[in-house]
Amino acid sequence: MAEHSVTAAALTARHQTAGSAASVRRLPGFGWSVGLIVPIMVLLLWQLAAGGAWIEADLLPSPATIAQTFWAMVQDGSLANDILVTVYRLALGFVLGTAAGTVAGLLTGALPLARRLLDPTLQALRSVPSLAWVPLFILWFGIYDTSKVILIAVGVFFPVYLNLMAAIAGVDRKLIEVGRVHDYGKLRLMLRIQLPAAMPLYLTGIRGGLGLGWMFIASAEMMGANNGLGFILTNGEEIGRPDQIIVAILAFAVLGKSTDWLLARTAERLTDWQDKLHPETGA
Amino acid sequence: MTRRLDISDLTKAFGAAPPVLGPLSLTLDGEGITAIIGRSGSGKSTFLRCLSGLETPTRGTAMLGGKPIRPAEVGFVFQEPRLMPWLSVRRNIAFGLSHLPKPERARAVEAAMALVGLSAAADYLPKQLSGGMAQRVALARALAPRPDLLLLDEPLSALDPLTRERMQDHILHVAQHIRVTILLITHDMDEALALANRVIVLRGPPGRIVLDVTIPEHDPAYAFPRDRTSAAFQAMRRRLIDALEPAPVALAR
Numbered sequence: 001m002a003e004h005s006v007t008a009a010a011l012t013a014r015h016q017t018a019g020s021a022a023s024v025r026r027l028p029g030f031g032w033s034v035g036l037i038v039p040i041m042v043l044l045l046w047q048l049a050a051g052g053a054w055i056e057a058d059l060l061p062s063p064a065t066i067a068q069t070f071w072a073m074v075q076d077g078s079l080a081n082d083i084l085v086t087v088y089r090l091a092l093g094f095v096l097g098t099a100a101g102t103v104a105g106l107l108t109g110a111l112p113l114a115r116r117l118l119d120p121t122l123q124a125l126r127s128v129p130s131l132a133w134v135p136l137f138i139l140w141f142g143i144y145d146t147s148k149v150i151l152i153a154v155g156v157f158f159p160v161y162l163n164l165m166a167a168i169a170g171v172d173r174k175l176i177e178v179g180r181v182h183d184y185g186k187l188r189l190m191l192r193i194q195l196p197a198a199m200p201l202y203l204t205g206i207r208g209g210l211g212l213g214w215m216f217i218a219s220a221e222m223m224g225a226n227n228g229l230g231f232i233l234t235n236g237e238e239i240g241r242p243d244q245i246i247v248a249i250l251a252f253a254v255l256g257k258s259t260d261w262l263l264a265r266t267a268e269r270l271t272d273w274q275d276k277l278h279p280e281t282g283a
Numbered sequence: 284m285t286r287r288l289d290i291s292d293l294t295k296a297f298g299a300a301p302p303v304l305g306p307l308s309l310t311l312d313g314e315g316i317t318a319i320i321g322r323s324g325s326g327k328s329t330f331l332r333c334l335s336g337l338e339t340p341t342r343g344t345a346m347l348g349g350k351p352i353r354p355a356e357v358g359f360v361f362q363e364p365r366l367m368p369w370l371s372v373r374r375n376i377a378f379g380l381s382h383l384p385k386p387e388r389a390r391a392v393e394a395a396m397a398l399v400g401l402s403a404a405a406d407y408l409p410k411q412l413s414g415g416m417a418q419r420v421a422l423a424r425a426l427a428p429r430p431d432l433l434l435l436d437e438p439l440s441a442l443d444p445l446t447r448e449r450m451q452d453h454i455l456h457v458a459q460h461i462r463v464t465i466l467l468i469t470h471d472m473d474e475a476l477a478l479a480n481r482v483i484v485l486r487g488p489p490g491r492i493v494l495d496v497t498i499p500e501h502d503p504a505y506a507f508p509r510d511r512t513s514a515a516f517q518a519m520r521r522r523l524i525d526a527l528e529p530a531p532v533a534l535a536r
């Protein structure tokens with residue numbers, strides 16, 4: 001089922017962009033693998049270049065070296081450990097940020113007064129770069145997990161807050177009127193019309209929040225941590241191990257992409273009532 | 284018997300602007316369809332919205348059975364279906380029934396679906412419906428709470444001509460099978476003549492009644508389904524057109 005819909009999405013995407021869509025469509029199951037062609041070519045060229053010593057191994061190790069490092073980090077358990085630490089911090093920060101963003105978005109979306117009071121301040125805080133918070137949070141919450149979790153929560157908060165506020169305030173007046181002719185009070189309008197109608201945009205906000213969460217955790221762990229994927233990055237720089245850095249980067253990429261994919265799938269299932277031409281997932 | 288609807292001196296102005304409706308007085312007694320026709324902008328929607336509680340009249344009253352109209356007594360169908368896209372047909376129809384216990388709610392939904400011929404589509408989502416089906420769901424949603432007064436604001440004007448005729452049959456069917464006073468807004472006088480036993484022509488702004496004709500109930504010339512080619516039908520049509528046209532004499536009023 002999952003396989004099938006991803007294939008369909010990939011095919012549709014190709015159909016929109018490339019003239020060769022017809023030939024791809026005739027090969028069911030092949031569509032999704034098209035995205036692998038470029039990375040594999042790059043890997044091959046890279047390996048050739050490294051083998052021929054065209055690039056310095058001290059700066060850019062060969063794919064084979066990276067694979068060895070990866071395997072070593074898997075075997076001594078350090079990679080799994082650092083991934084767990086990072087995912088744990090991210091999960092905490094994500095839950096915290098989503099909860100706070102949901103409360104703030106509900107309040108400001110439903111009550112114009114709350115929006116006039118809160119939104120200008122929150123908008124101002126939103127433009128503070130993520131790294132600028134780090135010294136303050138370390139001072140306030142210490143060098144350990146708390147400061148990192150809070151930083152991630154800040155990153156997650158804004159997309160969730162902004163999207164939910166916009167979604168609730170922007171619910172179609174025509175649907176609200178249907179509630180009003182059925183004698184719905186404010187609370188029932190909120191529960192039975194505004195919240196469900198806001199769901200797609202809210203989920204988009206949560207997805208955006210998760211993406212920012214991954215950005216922020218890299219910042220957090222690069223400034224004063226002794227474990228986690230971000231620590232592998234700074235540590236790799238200190239001990240001169242680009243292979244180790246690249247393994248961490250790849251781990252970030254894979255984790256970020258797969259958690260986003262999971263969220264997108266969930267969101268799509270929750271809002272499959274939408275009358276959309278193409279699913280968003282899988283692309 | 285249905286309860287009597289008494290509208291007296293109903294007037295609506297938006298803000299400081301001159302009134303768009305009224306003063307308008309009207310009494311509806313009994314079942315059947317009263318059609319209101321008028322050009323675009325003549326205040327027809329404003330009139331229905333004042334009756335439903337969506338707008339508050341600036342002056343005047345609307346009473347049902349001697350008391351101010353309560354929202355629970357009114358069913359409303361808009362020009363667009365306005366279904367909740369996340370709810371199935373069944374749950375859309377149950378939208379105004381949350382005060383009922385479950386078994387009764389289910390029964391009311393089934394009855395409303397049967398009335399408009401939707402039983403087979405109960406579990407569809409709105410995105411799977413045609414325009415005509417969606418509008419029938421909206422009709423069933425308005426009927427499910429068993430209103431005394433059914434307000435239809437150009438419910439057919441967004442439909443294609445063939446679907447529109449079938450929808451007209453559905454509305455006629457409803458009028459003949461349940462006790463409800465129906466006010467139908469349309470800008471199509473053939474539609475008004477095909478369905479109504481009373482036709483009111485509104486002209487404005489500010490919207491006022493310029494013609495109010497009751498169609499002779501027992502005259503065979505107007506038996507349902509009405510023969511649109513008959514001389515009586517055509518003569519009545521002529522009267523409505525004359526009332527709609529802002530003729531110089533009428534303007535001088």
Ligand SMILES: Nc1ncnc2c1ncn2[C@@H]1O[C@H](COP(=O)(O)OP(=O)(O)O)[C@@H](O)[C@H]1O
Pocket residue numbers: 297303321322323324325326327328329330488
């Ligand atoms: N909410 C509103 N605010 C201001 N003017 C309105 C509003 N609703 C309707 N009007 C005005 O009232 C007049 C009558 O509108 P309406 O009742 O919708 O006419 P109809 O349904 O006959 O086409 C129009 O001139 C319209 O611009």
Ligand SMILES: [Mg+2]
Pocket residue numbers: 327328329437
């Ligand atoms: Mg109108």
